[in-house]
Amino acid sequence: MFVAMLRAQWVWTRAIMLFFLAAGFALPVLSVPMSARFGIGWISANGYVEVGGMIGLLVAITVCLAAVALVVQNWSVDDRGRHVYALSLPIARRRYLLYRLGGGFLLLGMLAVAVWLGGAVAAGLLELPESLHAYPASLALRALMAAWLVHAIGFLVRFGAGQRARGVVFGALILLFLFVLLPAETLPAPLTWLSLASRALVLPGGPFGILVSPWSFIDV
Amino acid sequence: MTDAIRIRSLTYRTGREFALRGLDLTVPSGSVYGFLGPNGSGKTTTIKSLMGMLPPDDGTIDLLGHRVPDDVVPALARVGYVPERLHLYPALSVDETMRYHAAFYPRWDAREGDRLKRAFALRGDALVGRLSKGEAGKLMLLLALAVRPELLVLDEPTDGLDPVVRRDVLSAIVDYVAASKATVFISSHLVHEQERICDWVGLLDDGRMVAELPMSEFRAGVKRLRVRGASAPAGAGESAGAGLGAGAGAGAGAGAGATIATLPFRVLARRTLIGSDEEWVVRDWRPDMRGAFAALLPGSTLREVEDLDLEDSFVELLSAARARGQITTDGREAA
Numbered sequence: 098m099f100v101a102m103l104r105a106q107w108v109w110t111r112a113i114m115l116f117f118l119a120a121g122f123a124l125p126v127l128s129v130p131m132s133a134r135f136g137i138g139w140i141s142a143n144g145y146v147e148v149g150g151m152i153g154l155l156v157a158i159t160v161c162l163a164a165v166a167l168v169v170q171n172w173s174v175d176d177r178g179r180h181v182y183a184l185s186l187p188i189a190r191r192r193y194l195l196y197r198l199g200g201g202f203l204l205l206g207m208l209a210v211a212v213w214l215g216g217a218v219a220a221g222l223l224e225l226p227e228s229l230h231a232y233p234a235s236l237a238l239r240a241l242m243a244a245w246l247v248h249a250i251g252f253l254v255r256f257g258a259g260q261r262a263r264g265v266v267f268g269a270l271i272l273l274f275l276f277v278l279l280p281a282e283t284l285p286a287p288l289t290w291l292s293l294a295s296r297a298l299v300l301p302g303g304p305f306g307i308l309v310s311p312w313s314f315i316d317v
Numbered sequence: 318m319t320d321a322i323r324i325r326s327l328t329y330r331t332g333r334e335f336a337l338r339g340l341d342l343t344v345p346s347g348s349v350y351g352f353l354g355p356n357g358s359g360k361t362t363t364i365k366s367l368m369g370m371l372p373p374d375d376g377t378i379d380l381l382g383h384r385v386p387d388d389v390v391p392a393l394a395r396v397g398y399v400p401e402r403l404h405l406y407p408a409l410s411v412d413e414t415m416r417y418h419a420a421f422y423p424r425w426d427a428r429e430g431d432r433l434k435r436a437f438a439l440r441g442d443a444l445v446g447r448l449s450k451g452e453a454g455k456l457m458l459l460l461a462l463a464v465r466p467e468l469l470v471l472d473e474p475t476d477g478l479d480p481v482v483r484r485d486v487l488s489a490i491v492d493y494v495a496a497s498k499a500t501v502f503i504s505s506h507l508v509h510e511q512e513r514i515c516d517w518v519g520l521l522d523d524g525r526m527v528a529e530l531p532m533s534e535f536r537a538g539v540k541r542l543r544v545r546g547a548s549a550p551a552g553a554g555e556s557a558g559a560g561l562g563a564g565a566g567a568g569a570g571a572g573a574g575a576t577i578a579t580l581p582f583r584v585l586a587r588r589t590l591i592g593s594d595e596e597w598v599v600r601d602w603r604p605d606m607r608g609a610f611a612a613l614l615p616g617s618t619l620r621e622v623e624d625l626d627l628e629d630s631f632v633e634l635l636s637a638a639r640a641r642g643q644i645t646t647d648g649r650e651a652a
Contacts (some may be wrong), residue, residue, distance in 0.1 A: 101420030109408040178404035184370045185400070186421045187393035 098188065099196045102312035106200040110170045114204055121211035121240070124159060125219040125233060126313055128152045132223065132315075142226050148316025149231070156236060156313045157213055160244040163208055167201050168251035198252050205244040213237030216314060227317055236314050242307045275296065319382070321346045321468050321500040323366060329366055329453060329524075336362045338523040339376070345492075351493060351515030351532070352504040358479055359524040360504040361401050364472045368398060377569055380518035381468055393449055394422060397461030401472040403453045407446025411439050415463070422464040430463035437485065451482035457618060458486055462493050465607040467531050469493070471503040475510060512536070527638045532627075539585075540602040541622035541632035544595045580613060582606060585637035594620070598633040617619065 107114070131148045143244045175183050183193060216233025223231055276288070276295035299305045322344035329337040337359050344350040354360045365371045367378055369389030378385040383392035405414055411434065419425040434441065437455035439448075448456060454474065461469060469490065475483040491514060494501055503512055511518065518535050520527040528535075586598040602622070608620040625633065 101417050105417050174406050181400050181404040185398045187390050315478050
């Protein structure tokens, strides 16, 4: 059952997935031509780190977009038929949802593999100063975690069905990140705790920490 | 004999409106049950409730012995379902759709699936989203039949199909039922089509069951009579009987003093024609009543008995129920 569902998911998301797989592979490789102008002296280390950070940021954006696109595409195929087919199949709804979610995770796993492969190729081609290293595995792992997190949130929001529920969740997420950006001391006292709580969520180790922690492909 | 479907007092609301109002429905195992009703009467809502898609606000549903929606999954594995509209994934091909569907049904018969694909002239590599309406209808039926169901639930399976495709679809259903003795629950507003294949019929209107009875009884028992001399205020149902005689209890064949309520058949509708002639639409008519009519209603003459086809019977039953504002669950008039 799961294999059939995964295969079907691949069929209706493959155009999107192939695009993101190509992007996931190509972005780390891009670091090679981008850093070609730097030498290998220690003075140019900052340039490499900047390129690595930019690549990391682009990878982060790419995997998050891929996760959202996957959720949207996965649900829209059932939306078109008003979910009649899914609901008429002899499978418990919880199991069906888990399989769908699991299928999404596996497809995003492919994306993480593409990032890792691209990163490995780039790491092989880059001539870095001695103090710097490329981190393809770490970048791929971050990509995987972030993609899964975004996919899971998107899935949950989408499963939450009602447009009002979706609006509330999206609104809450926007407020959350807004309060992360606003300094706690500038807020009125009743809102200070909200800012602190928001920051706790995005701190390393917090549930959203993966999204805001450094994504550098090249680092010391 | 057990019942394949048993619905009792099913109520479902969409917002503040009632979509189903205390619906009772029984489909005997092995029967071909025609579920008739005008557009918007609640047929699809009933079927969606039956398939566990809409949790009832009240009442109970038993599908192949399983309570719906709590225990619907094992029942669904034994049901072949064709919904009103195409519900399949448009990005999958016919073959991919068959493989996908097969993964959920332990009773899937791959050989039968391939046979039906050839019989319906469906191309395996054709995308579902690009199939014509007729091809999509055939594919949905193929999927429903290849799971070797004990119960086929068909929601307007031939609606909008051309006559050739319609005939193919109906033939496939009839062949399957003949071979498997499966139960069929088929919803449609195409009354003539139901007449050909069904042995039970249920009439739904405004979310309530108007009548539920064997097709033979329906087909043979609903007649249009032309009666002379039965002077009474015109009307339908029990109001039609009001002027025919005072008092009650004369019983069938009682002669003087008989009322419509005591007749051995039921008057569904009554219209005044020219002079003292009237046209009655009646239920539960038997051929032997013709000779005894004058004795049943002294002073009246039965001039003509006309057979009604299912469509006319359907319209008359609905009209009578609407005129009374009372709908019954077993075909009996509400008290």
